[in-house]
Amino acid sequence: MTAETVIATRALSKRYRDVVAVDALELDVRRGEVYGFLGRNGAGKTTTIRMLLGLIRPSGGEVSVLGRRVEPGETRVFARIGYLVESATAYPNLTVRENLEIQRRLTGAPRSAMAEAIERLRLGTYADRVSGKLSLGNRQRLALARALLHAPDVLVLDEPANALDPAGIVEIRELLRELADAHGATVFMSSHILAEVAHLADRIGIIHDGHLIEESTREELAAKARAYVADAFTDAEREQALLTADLERYFLWRTAEGNDDRAGER
Amino acid sequence: MFAQVLATEFLKLRRSKVTWATLVVLSIGPLAVALFMWIVREPGRAAQLGLLGTKANLAGLEATWPAFLSMLSVIVGMGGTLLLTFIVAYVFGREYAEGTAKNMLALPVGRHWFVLAKLVVVAVWWVVLVLVVLAETFVIGALLSLPGFAVGLAVAGARNALLAASIAYLLAPVVAWITEAGRGYMAPLGFAFAMLALGDVFAHTGWAAWFPWSIVPLLIGAVGKPVSSLPAGSYIVIVLTFVAGIAAAIAQLRWADNTQ
Numbered sequence: 001m002t003a004e005t006v007i008a009t010r011a012l013s014k015r016y017r018d019v020v021a022v023d024a025l026e027l028d029v030r031r032g033e034v035y036g037f038l039g040r041n042g043a044g045k046t047t048t049i050r051m052l053l054g055l056i057r058p059s060g061g062e063v064s065v066l067g068r069r070v071e072p073g074e075t076r077v078f079a080r081i082g083y084l085v086e087s088a089t090a091y092p093n094l095t096v097r098e099n100l101e102i103q104r105r106l107t108g109a110p111r112s113a114m115a116e117a118i119e120r121l122r123l124g125t126y127a128d129r130v131s132g133k134l135s136l137g138n139r140q141r142l143a144l145a146r147a148l149l150h151a152p153d154v155l156v157l158d159e160p161a162n163a164l165d166p167a168g169i170v171e172i173r174e175l176l177r178e179l180a181d182a183h184g185a186t187v188f189m190s191s192h193i194l195a196e197v198a199h200l201a202d203r204i205g206i207i208h209d210g211h212l213i214e215e216s217t218r219e220e221l222a223a224k225a226r227a228y229v230a231d232a233f234t235d236a237e238r239e240q241a242l243l244t245a246d247l248e249r250y251f252l253w254r255t256a257e258g259n260d261d262r263a264g265e266r
Numbered sequence: 267m268f269a270q271v272l273a274t275e276f277l278k279l280r281r282s283k284v285t286w287a288t289l290v291v292l293s294i295g296p297l298a299v300a301l302f303m304w305i306v307r308e309p310g311r312a313a314q315l316g317l318l319g320t321k322a323n324l325a326g327l328e329a330t331w332p333a334f335l336s337m338l339s340v341i342v343g344m345g346g347t348l349l350l351t352f353i354v355a356y357v358f359g360r361e362y363a364e365g366t367a368k369n370m371l372a373l374p375v376g377r378h379w380f381v382l383a384k385l386v387v388v389a390v391w392w393v394v395l396v397l398v399v400l401a402e403t404f405v406i407g408a409l410l411s412l413p414g415f416a417v418g419l420a421v422a423g424a425r426n427a428l429l430a431a432s433i434a435y436l437l438a439p440v441v442a443w444i445t446e447a448g449r450g451y452m453a454p455l456g457f458a459f460a461m462l463a464l465g466d467v468f469a470h471t472g473w474a475a476w477f478p479w480s481i482v483p484l485l486i487g488a489v490g491k492p493v494s495s496l497p498a499g500s501y502i503v504i505v506l507t508f509v510a511g512i513a514a515a516i517a518q519l520r521w522a523d524n525t526q
Contacts, residue, residue, distance in 0.1 A: 053372040056523040073520035079374035089365035093281040102274045106373045130281065146369070 004030045006154055006186040007052065011061035014047050014210075021047040023210040024061065029188050034180050036201030036218075037190040044210040045190040046086055049158045052188070053083055065154060079107060082152035084160055088143030092132025096123050096142050099131055100149060107150035117145040120175065136163035144172065148179070155179065157189040161196050166251055173200050198222065271375060271383040275357075284356050285391065292349055292395050293402055295341035300406045303329040307410075330414040331407060335423025336487070338403045342396055343430035343486040347437075351458035353391055354438045357384050358445040358515075359454065367449075367524060377519040381442065381512065388438055396431045400424055426486070433482050436504045439511025440478075446518040465489075475500045478507040 007029035014022040022044040029035045039045045050056045051063055054070045063070040068077045090099045100114050118127050121141040126134060131142055140163045147155060155176070161169045177200060179185040191197045197204055204221050206214040216224070229238060279285055305312040307329040327333060361367040371377060404420070445454045465480035469489030474480040481500050483489045 050368075050525070053368075055368055055371055056525055057521070073377055075372075075374050075376060077374070078372050081372070083372055085368045085372070087365060089369065091278055091366060092364060094278065098277060098280065102277060103373075105270045105274050106375050108374075 006031050006066055007035075007156075007188055008064045009048070009051075009061065010064075012048070012051060012058055012063060013060040014044075014051060014056065015059040020210050022051070022058075022207075025207075025210075025212055027205065027212070029186060031186055032180055032184045033202040034176060034187040034189065034200050036197030036204040037188060037207065038192070038194060038197050038204055039190070039207040040192055043192075043207045045192075045207060046158055047210075048207070049083075049085060049156055049188075049190060052156055053078070053081070053085065055085070079150070080153045081156060082147035082150065082154070083156040083158075084143045084147050085158050088136075088140040088162065090131040090139060090142055090146075093130060095128050095130050096134070096145075097127045099142060100145060103146045103149050109150035113149050113151070117149045120148065121145040122171075137165060137168055140164055141168070144175075151183075153185060155185055155187045155189070157187065159191055160189055161191065161193070166248060169196065176200060194225075267375060268379050268383065271379040272386055275380075275383040275387045278360075279387070284353075288349055288353055288391070289395060289398060292341070292346060292399050295345050296338065296399060296403045296406055299334060299337045299341070300410060302327055303334060303410060303412065329410070329412060331412045331416075331419060331423075332414055334403065334407050334412055335419065335426075338400070338423055339426045339430050339486040340488065342399060342427045343434065343482045344488055346392075346396065346399075346431060347434040347482055348458055348462070349395070350388075350392055350434050350438060351441050351454055354388055354441040355445050355451045355454040357388055357391075358442045359449075359451045362445075362449040363451060371519065371524050378516045381439075381515045381519060385439060385442065385512070385515075388442075389435060392431065392435055392438075396428065400427060430482050430486055433485065433504055436508040437478055437511070439508055439515050441511075443511055443514040443518055446515060447522070476503055478503055 005028045007027060009025050009027040012022060012025040012027075013020070025044075025048060027035075027048075037045055037048070047056070051058050052065060052070065054063075054072055054074065057072050065077050066080055068074075070077065090096075091102070094102075096118070097114065100117060103109070104111070104114055118124055121144055123138065123141055123145060126138055131139060134142065140160075144157075144160060147157065157176075160172055160176070164172060173196075176187050176189070180187055180202075189197070189201070198218060198221070201218055203215065203217050205212050214221075229241075233241075306327050361370055370380060407415070441454045441457065444457045445451070448454065461479035465474075465477060465483055466489060468474055468477035468480040469483055474484040474489060475497050476499060480489065481496065481504060484493055484500075485496060487493075
C-alpha cells in the first residue's frame with residue numbers, strides 16, 4: 001500500500017457456503033483517481049462494495065479505507081465516505097429535503113450543504129416532494145445527493161448511473177469528474193456497462209466470478225478494445241457500433257435545453 | 267450523537283399513516299367493550315337496534331366499573347402486546363422493507379445508537395397509545411354512567427394496565443432482534459403469534475410465572491384468574507429478557523452480515 005492509497009483490499013474474500021462471491025481480491029485505489037470496477041451481474045461487485053462499507057464481513061483478508069481498517073461496527077471512517085449501494089433507496093414518506101436532513105444530521109454536515117446538494121443534483125423542483133413519488137431517475141439523484149452531502153473524501157458508488165437517462169448520465173459523469181479533479185475526491189464506482197466506465201475512469205478493474213481478471217488504465221484498455229474489435233468484428237458490425245454512438249450523441253443534443261425546437265428547422 | 271439519532275428516528279415517522287392506524291386499532295378496544303356493556307344494560311333497546319343482546323348476556327359481562335377496568339387490562343395486555351409487536355416490527359423492519367438499512371448502517375454512527383433510539387421511539391409511541399386508551403376508558407365509563415366507581419378501583423385498574431403495558435414493552439427488544447435477523451415484518455409477527463401460543467401452553471403447565479410471554483396473560487387473567495401480584499422471579503425473568511433482547515439486537519446490527 002503506497003502513501004497515496006485510499007482504498008486497499010488484501011486477499012479479500014467472501015464465501016456464502018459453497019459459493020465464492022469474491023476471491024483473494026487485491027485492490028489499490030489512489031487518492032484523487034476515479035476507479036471503475038467493472039463486471040457482469042453477479043461478478044462480485046456489490047459484495048466487494050458491501051465489504052468496503054462494512055455491511056458484510058469478509059470471509060478472509062481485509063479492507064482499509066483512508067488508512068483505517070474497516071471492521072464490523074467500526075463506523076468512524078464513514079464520516080469521510082459517501083456511498084450508494086445497489087438500488088437508490090430513501091424513506092418514501094419523507095420529502096427529498098427531509099431525507100437529506102437525516103443524512104446531514106448523522107454526518108455532521110453544515111446546514112448549507114443541503115441546498116448545495118439539492119442544487120448540484122438538480123433536485124430543486126422536487127425538494128418538497130415525498131421520495132416515494134419520485135421517478136427512479138430522481139430517486140437516483142437523491143441517493144447521489146445524499147452521498148455527496150457531507151463533502152466526503154471518498155465516494156463508493158454502486159452503479160451510479162442506474163435509472164438515469166442519457167443526459168443524466170452525462171451530467172453525473174461530469175459531476176464525478178469535477179469532484180475528482182477539482183476537489184481531489186477519490187471515486188470508486190462499479191458498473192456492468194463498459195462505455196459508462198470508459199468515459200470517466202482513470203483506471204479500470206474487471207472482476208469476473210469473484211476474481212480481478214484485469215486492471216488497466218483507460219488508455220490501455222481502450223487500445224486493447226480497439227485491437228480486439230479490429231480483429232474479431234466485421235466492418236458492418238463496427239459501422240453499427242459507430243452508428244449507435246452517433247445516435248446517442250444526437251439524442252443528447254436534441255434533448256438538451258434550448259435545442260428542442262431548433263432541430264426540426266435544420 | 268444519541269440526540270441526533272433520536273431526532274432522525276422521530277423524523278422518520280413524519281407522514282407515517284402507521285402511527286395513526288395503531289391509535290385507531292387500540293382505541294377500538296374500549297369502544298367495543300363499552301358497546302357490549304351498553305347492550306348488557308339496555309338489552310331491549312339493543313334488540314330493537316338489531317344488536318346481539320343475547321350473545322352479550324351469554325358472555326357473562328357486567329356493565330360495571332370493575333368489569334370495565336378489568337377489560338382495560340386485557341385490551342392493553344393482550345391486544346396491546348400484539349400491537350406493540352407490530353410497532354416494533356414497523357420501526358425496525360421498515361429499514362429492510364424500504365431498503366434503507368444499508369444506508370443507515372454505513373453512517374458514521376455507532377450502530378447501537380440506532381437500536382437504542384428506535385427502542386425509545388417505540389417506548390414513546392407505546393406510552394402515548396396506552397395513555398390515550400386509559401383516558402378513553404375513563405371518559406367512556408363516565409359517559410355510560412357505569413355503577414361501582416371508586417377512586418381506589420380506578421387507580422388499581424390503571425396501575426394493572428400500566429404494569430401489563432410495561433411488561434409488554436420489556437419484551438419488545440427481543441422482537442426487535444427477530445425483526446433484524448428476519449430483515450422484515452413477517453418474522454416478528456410470526457414470532458408474536460408463536461409466543462402467544464407457547465405462553466398459553468406454559469400457563470397451563472403451571473410455569474406461567476417463569477415464561478416471559480405468559481406473564482402478561484397471567485397478570486390480566488387471560489389464563490385463569492388475574493393475579494394480584496407477580497412473584498419476584500417473574501420480574502427477574504422479564505428484566506433478563508429485556509437486557510438479552512437489547513444485547514442481541516445490537517449484536518445483530520454490529521456483527522451480522524447486512525446483505526439487504
